[in-house]
Amino acid sequence: MNAQSKTRKNLESAFAGEAMAFRRYLYFGEIARELGNEEVAQLFEKTAKDEFGHAVAHLQLLHPKNDMTVEKLLDIAAQGELYETNQMYPEFEREATEEGDAAAVAEFREQAAESLGHAEMFKTAAKRFKSFGKVEKHHAQGYLDALAKVRAEQSAPREATV
Ligand SMILES: [Fe+2]
Numbered sequence: 321m322n323a324q325s326k327t328r329k330n331l332e333s334a335f336a337g338e339a340m341a342f343r344r345y346l347y348f349g350e351i352a353r354e355l356g357n358e359e360v361a362q363l364f365e366k367t368a369k370d371e372f373g374h375a376v377a378h379l380q381l382l383h384p385k386n387d388m389t390v391e392k393l394l395d396i397a398a399q400g401e402l403y404e405t406n407q408m409y410p411e412f413e414r415e416a417t418e419e420g421d422a423a424a425v426a427e428f429r430e431q432a433a434e435s436l437g438h439a440e441m442f443k444t445a446a447k448r449f450k451s452f453g454k455v456e457k458h459h460a461q462g463y464l465d466a467l468a469k470v471r472a473e474q475s476a477p478r479e480a481t482v
């Protein structure tokens with residue numbers, strides 16, 4: 321599935337919708353319980369569980385486990401956070417300002433800053449992972465060199481001892 325495919329876009333939307341339903345129903349359940357309706361609270365919680373399963377099914381098609389590496393995971397996560405901090409929230413903040421919604425302006429601003437923090441954490445982890453990979457490679461090369469040396473010594477003709 322290429323990055324521009326319609327199905328990929330639809331899976332992203334379906335994932336967003338199901339993930340939203342999951343969280344929204346948990347929240348509704350919490351409110352129903354606070355309002356004293358345990359039966360409805362449990363209905364929301366049970367449905368939320370199903371929505372979670374739907375969301376995960378879409379995710380598995382979007383990011384099949386077999387295609388993933390630690391680097392890819394961190395990169396996808398960092399790109400998502402950067403989109404939020406650089407594009408999504410600034411635009412939302414501007415529109416909330418136009419509409420004079422101070423609470424939304426404050427929330428968008430706060431979450432843009434948090435997204436930037438998350439993006440930086442993911443990027444730092446990716447860098448650490450990369451340098452860790454280099455160290456591992458260096459170690460592996462060291463073992464290979466040592467092994468080659470041992471083999472060369474074993475195959476070299478022995479010096480006469482008499
Ligand atoms: Fe669903």
Ligand SMILES: [Fe+2]
Pocket residue numbers: 401434435438
């Ligand atoms: Fe975030």
